[in-house]
Amino acid sequence: MKNKFEIKELRDNAKKVLKSDGLKTITKHNLSLEQAIEEINIYHIELEMQVEELQKNRAELERSKRYLKYIFDYAPVGYVILNNDGFIRDANVTALAYFGYEKEFFLDFQLKNFITADTYTNYHKCMRDLEDLKVIQHTELKFRNKSNATFWARVDLSYHSDIIEDQVLLCSILDITQRKEAEKDLKEKQAQLTHADRLTSLGEMATGMAHELNQPLSRIRVNTQGVQILLEKYKNITDNLPDTLNKRISAIIHEVDRAALIIDHMRGFARSKGEQKIISIREPIENSLNFFNEQFKHHNIQLTFDYEDDLPTIFSDPQLFEQVIVNLLSNARYAVDQKEHVLEKNHDTEPYQKRVTISLYKESDEFIVLKVSDNGIGMSDSEKKSCMEPFFTTKNVGEGTGLGLSIVRNIVKECFGSIRIESKKNYGTDICIPIPLNQNSGVCE
Numbered sequence: 145m146k147n148k149f150e151i152k153e154l155r156d157n158a159k160k161v162l163k164s165d166g167l168k169t170i171t172k173h174n175l176s177l178e179q180a181i182e183e184i185n186i187y188h189i190e191l192e193m194q195v196e197e198l199q200k201n202r203a204e205l206e207r208s209k210r211y212l213k214y215i216f217d218y219a220p221v222g223y224v225i226l227n228n229d230g231f232i233r234d235a236n237v238t239a240l241a242y243f244g245y246e247k248e249f250f251l252d253f254q255l256k257n258f259i260t261a262d263t264y265t266n267y268h269k270c271m272r273d274l275e276d277l278k279v280i281q282h283t284e285l286k287f288r289n290k291s292n293a294t295f296w297a298r299v300d301l302s303y304h305s306d307i308i309e310d311q312v313l314l315c316s317i318l319d320i321t322q323r324k325e326a327e328k329d330l331k332e333k334q335a336q337l338t339h340a341d342r343l344t345s346l347g348e349m350a351t352g353m354a355h356e357l358n359q360p361l362s363r364i365r366v367n368t369q370g371v372q373i374l375l376e377k378y379k380n381i382t383d384n385l386p387d388t389l390n391k392r393i394s395a396i397i398h399e400v401d402r403a404a405l406i407i408d409h410m411r412g413f414a415r416s417k418g419e420q421k422i423i424s425i426r427e428p429i430e431n432s433l434n435f436f437n438e439q440f441k442h443h444n445i446q447l448t449f450d451y452e453d454d455l456p457t458i459f460s461d462p463q464l465f466e467q468v469i470v471n472l473l474s475n476a477r478y479a480v481d482q483k484e485h486v487l488e489k490n491h492d493t494e495p496y497q498k499r500v501t502i503s504l505y506k507e508s509d510e511f512i513v514l515k516v517s518d519n520g521i522g523m524s525d526s527e528k529k530s531c532m533e534p535f536f537t538t539k540n541v542g543e544g545t546g547l548g549l550s551i552v553r554n555i556v557k558e559c560f561g562s563i564r565i566e567s568k569k570n571y572g573t574d575i576c577i578p579i580p581l582n583q584n585s586g587v588c589e
Contacts (some may be wrong), residue, residue: 479520
């Protein structure tokens with residue numbers, strides 16, 4: 145039942161009604177005093193029952209309000225309510241946890257203040273579509289929180305006019321950072337599979353090429369050696385002819401042996417990951433140069449070696465290490481060629497010597513550093529940030545797959561741990577790989 149204050153308030157309201165309308169209503173029925181009192185008592189009881197029912201409804205509404213507020217605040221999705229100007233009017237606990245702000249401070253901002261520049265256009269497109277189509281819109285945005293960390297979110301935007309009196313924009317935010325990272329990992333794995341498939345194809349081609357070419361190369365070598373034997377037998381026929389022919393034949397044999405070595409090495413390079421073992425760090429570098437010595441000469445690239453003396457051995461997979469070197473040298477060759485092309489295009493008359501340097505030095509008692517440097521076209525900050533992502537390339541269409549540095553990063557991460565890149569646009573690039581030393585290593589010859 146009602147307390148004394150509620151009864152007094154009810155009586156005061158009843159007096160006001162009685163003065164304005166109550167007497168007329170009672171006298172209108174020509175009731176006696178007893179009947180009037182009885183009627184008033186009935187009205188009084190009815191009114192008490194109605195008030196009690198209203199109080200029950202009010203309590204139920206309060207419970208529902210608290211329940212819905214709890215659902216809103218602690219939903220697994222962040223909810224942010226915006227006004228028509230984009231300012232935040234309310235936010236639930238989940239949204240505040242995403243951004244790391246207290247509600248009082250968070251309400252002073254517009255939502256767009258937290259969106260990173262690279263997804264800003266997505267937000268504006270979504271807002272335009274919402275304004276034009278008047279139906280819920282979806283997009284993916286990258287936000288920056290109070291600690292300056294970023295996270296990806298699936299964002300749904302819709303207009304509502306039934307939440308409060310004014311029309312508001314309801315924005316739901318679902319953190320999808322883990323999904324994005326999983327997609328990135330999947331993309332990298334797909335890149336590795338693509339690269340592995342190409343290596344498998346390369347291995348099959350190398351095997352077939354070795355089979356087809358080794359036989360004629362062997363015949364050339366045998367027949368050339370036969371000519372050498374005949375020349376030796378008849379060396380007194382003329383004064384200079386045998387020596388001249390011998391030099392040329394020796395050159396032929398040398399090139400045949402070199403071709404056979406490259407074919408054999410290509411077949412080994414294309415096979416899948418081998419075993420780790422103790423190796424001289426120079427060995428895979430020198431093997432990799434079989435693919436580049438003539439190319440560098442043909443492209444007029446000055447290749448320099450800067451090795452410290454008495455370098456210890458390392459524990460590594462030589463095949464994977466060669467893949468790293470081949471990719472780095474391939475990129476360095478392209479970088480210096482590209483800079484030469486740009487200088488020629490700009491009619492720059494300043495002399496330019498294309499240079500690539502391979503350095504090996506001890507950084508501490510625990511690491512040898514492999515450094516591949518060039519004075520080529522270099523990279524901007526944005527290119528340097530993305531250069532190791534799968535399928536990212538600065539090369540022209542048809543000149544690159546965007547897999548090289550991605551594969552290098554994955555191999556280095558698996559075998560050595562880290563890779564450092566320093567680059568400046570138009571000034572060149574340095575790529576450094578700290579290689580852990582074998583604890584029981586000796587010294588390279």
